[in-house]
Amino acid sequence: MDTIPVFRPLLEEDERAACLRTLDIGWLGMGKSVGAFEAAIQSFIGAPDRHAVAVSTGHAALHLSLILAGVGPEDEVLTPSFNNIADLQAILAVGATPVFVDVHDDTLCIDFEEADRLVGPRTKAVIVMDYGCGLADHDRAADFAKQHGLRVIHDAAHSFGSTFRGQRVGSFSDMTMFSFDPVKTITCIDGGVLVVRSEAELTKLHELRLIGMGQPVNVMYENRRAWTYDVRGLGFRYHMANLHAEVGLAQLGKMDRIVSSRRDVCRQYVRAMGGVRGVRLPQIDLENAVPFLFYLRVPQASRDALREHLRMEGIDTGIHWQPGHWFTLFKACRRGDLSVTEKLAAEILTLPLHSIMAQTHVDRVASAVRSFFEGI
Numbered sequence: 001m002d003t004i005p006v007f008r009p010l011l012e013e014d015e016r017a018a019c020l021r022t023l024d025i026g027w028l029g030m031g032k033s034v035g036a037f038e039a040a041i042q043s044f045i046g047a048p049d050r051h052a053v054a055v056s057t058g059h060a061a062l063h064l065s066l067i068l069a070g071v072g073p074e075d076e077v078l079t080p081s082f083n084n085i086a087d088l089q090a091i092l093a094v095g096a097t098p099v100f101v102d103v104h105d106d107t108l109c110i111d112f113e114e115a116d117r118l119v120g121p122r123t124k125a126v127i128v129m130d131y132g133c134g135l136a137d138h139d140r141a142a143d144f145a146k147q148h149g150l151r152v153i154h155d156a157a158h159s160f161g162s163t164f165r166g167q168r169v170g171s172f173s174d175m176t177m178f179s180f181d182p183v184k185t186i187t188c189i190d191g192g193v194l195v196v197r198s199e200a201e202l203t204k205l206h207e208l209r210l211i212g213m214g215q216p217v218n219v220m221y222e223n224r225r226a227w228t229y230d231v232r233g234l235g236f237r238y239h240m241a242n243l244h245a246e247v248g249l250a251q252l253g254k255m256d257r258i259v260s261s262r263r264d265v266c267r268q269y270v271r272a273m274g275g276v277r278g279v280r281l282p283q284i285d286l287e288n289a290v291p292f293l294f295y296l297r298v299p300q301a302s303r304d305a306l307r308e309h310l311r312m313e314g315i316d317t318g319i320h321w322q323p324g325h326w327f328t329l330f331k332a333c334r335r336g337d338l339s340v341t342e343k344l345a346a347e348i349l350t351l352p353l354h355s356i357m358a359q360t361h362v363d364r365v366a367s368a369v370r371s372f373f374e375g376i
């Protein structure tokens with residue numbers, strides 16, 4: 001019996017051909033394909049007035065977003081403790097500290113009433129993350145930021161392709177970050193994008209991602225280099241490479257198939273596991289959300305036994321995530337009441353959801369969960 005992994009990218013002939021084509025051209029670093037990938041992302045999210053900048057990882061995009069937001073030493077950034085470690089490390093990377101906010105029990109996204117209580121004089125930004133197969137309240141995020149004079153960084157690593165009030169994610173937030181790491185809805189092998197609004201931020205990002213070199217982007221996007229340029233500020237080696245951008249372009253070309261498969265699998269999971277005693281299913285709006293991960297909440301006392309049962313059935317499961325405030329590194333960080341986070345962290349379990357998942361795998365997962373709870 002093959003083991004069903006939690007995540008699996010959809011890699012076909014297109015990706016293989018794209019890699020070989022790029023290797024044959026021989027310009028592997030940042031160049032033409034990166035420009036093409038940025039243009040494709042911008043057109044996909046429907047934001048002609050915004051700028052998508054491709055970088056090496058989602059973490060790099062978050063780090064650069066905090067620099068653009070002017071967040072620095074002694075500053076604070078509000079974000080859920082129930083979060084990816086990349087967000088928390090990005091905050092530390094600019095010398096700031098996270099302030100841990102609880103999440104809503106239904107969406108598992110940031111609770112703005114809690115955030116309101118935690119805003120302090122050093123608060124500069126809020127990182128609002130969409131989780132799993134749902135979206136945060138982005139209207140509330142914009143109001144909250146306006147009221148307190150904060151920048152909003154929208155971590156949309158889980159929600160690429162989703163829409164909120166008819167608008168594609170990436171087209172409405174102050175700044176939006178995507179990750180295209182190996183397991184995300186679509187992958188660039190490793191990659192990230194930051195979407196910003198102003199020309200000034202775009203120019204700054206171009207330098208920040210290229211170790212501060214003021215290389216004209218239009219030259220680089222012809223697979224050429226300018227050998228003379230100025231260096232005006234801090235920079236990192238965070239650019240995206242052509243090879244990775246080509247994989248991303250091939251993936252974008254099959255987005256429709258990926259979206260319908262992910263939605264269909266979630267619909268089947270909900271149908272098969274709804275009503276199973278002991279299982280709490282996520283709230284999913286399959287009209288608007290493109291699900292990235294599918295999770296269950298089960299009684300704390302049965303989670304480990306369920307994981308073991310699934311493992312014996314050849315089904316891998318994940319835990320997304322252990323909350324940030326549990327880690328040694330973040331013990332001293334300021335926080336609000338985290339009772340929802342504490343509870344859900346002990347109950348949550350990620351089931352396999354692939355970019356296109358085999359029907360036999362979907363059936364095996366659903367029946368193994370049912371057999372655990374129903375003893376059949």
Ligand SMILES: *Cc1c(COP(=O)(O)O)cnc(C)c1O
Pocket residue numbers: 057058059060084086087129155157158179180181191192
């Ligand atoms: C994957 C992920 C990140 C980090 O992206 P990388 O590309 O892996 O650096 C950040 N936030 C969330 C919610 C993620 O899922």
